[in-house]
Amino acid sequence: DAKTTQPPSMDCAEGRAANLPCNHSTISGNEYVYWYRQIHSQGPQYIIHGLKNNETNEMASLIITEDRKSSTLILPHATLRDTAVYYCIAQETSGSRLTFGEGTQLTVNP
Amino acid sequence: ETGVTQTPRHLVMGMTNKKSLKCEQHLGHNAMYWYKQSAKKPLELMFVYNFKEQTENNSVPSRFSPECPNSSHLFLHLHTLQPEDSALYLCASSQVGPREQYFGPGTRLTVT
Numbered sequence: 665d666a667k668t669t670q671p672p673s674m675d676c677a678e679g680r681a682a683n684l685p686c687n688h689s690t691i692s693g694n695e696y697v698y699w700y701r702q703i704h705s706q707g708p709q710y711i712i713h714g715l716k717n718n719e720t721n722e723m724a725s726l727i728i729t730e731d732r733k734s735s736t737l738i739l740p741h742a743t744l745r746d747t748a749v750y751y752c753i754a755q756e757t758s759g760s761r762l763t764f765g766e767g768t769q770l771t772v773n774p
Numbered sequence: 775e776t777g778v779t780q781t782p783r784h785l786v787m788g789m790t791n792k793k794s795l796k797c798e799q800h801l802g803h804n805a806m807y808w809y810k811q812s813a814k815k816p817l818e819l820m821f822v823y824n825f826k827e828q829t830e831n832n833s834v835p836s837r838f839s840p841e842c843p844n845s846s847h848l849f850l851h852l853h854t855l856q857p858e859d860s861a862l863y864l865c866a867s868s869q870v871g872p873r874e875q876y877f878g879p880g881t882r883l884t885v886t
Contacts, residue, residue: 696872707778707864707877708817757872760805761830764817 668752673769682739684768686752689733694757697728699737701748742772777801778878780865786884789855795881797848797865806848808840809864823848824870855885
């Protein structure tokens with residue numbers, strides 16, 4: 665699986681958009697970009713995934729660059745409950761293995 | 775979120791004890807996973823089961839023994855553990871393949 669690089673921490677004001685970047689410069693054509701988050705001491709929660717196109721669901725939007733070497737997760741209106749560690753993971757289309765890194769600790773401030 | 779449940783939520787055991795962790799999924803999935811999360815470390819994949827068959831053992835010591843009797847249930851049998859095995863043990867399920875995984879709340883294990 666491609667290695668992903670994320671900033672260790674970010675802050676965001678409540679009600680503003682949170683933009684979490686992820687670099688995956690070695691991603692291959694058969695790897696999806698998945699995003700999960702983990703609120704303190706709970707199980708990780710699936711957020712969104714994509715291959716080439718931008719994706720949006722009720723939780724977030726995922727913007728993938730045209731060369732697929734980086735992506736951005738957007739939480740359009742961050743709330744205090746969005747404070748969590750956010751993981752960006754590259755997952756092969758042929759397998760089910762998820763390799764978690766350190767992620768980004770997002771802190772939403774009032 | 776009750777799609778994946780784990781019991782017990784907390785467990786304290788001595789190094790000579792034998793205990794089991796239980797995971798149950800109510801999502802109709804056919805793949806199940808065990809992960810370990812030690813303090814201040816990333817989640818580590820331990821085992822993968824697809825259609826009740828173990829397809830991946832990530833070099834896990836034999837003192838951890840998984841069992842998958844059917845697609846809805848997954849167990850992790852523990853014996854003669856070490857203090858460094860203290861961690862949050864997470865179960866997840868998905869459809870087989872590169873699909874989103876749904877995690878349980880985890881079992882916080884302390885080995886004394």
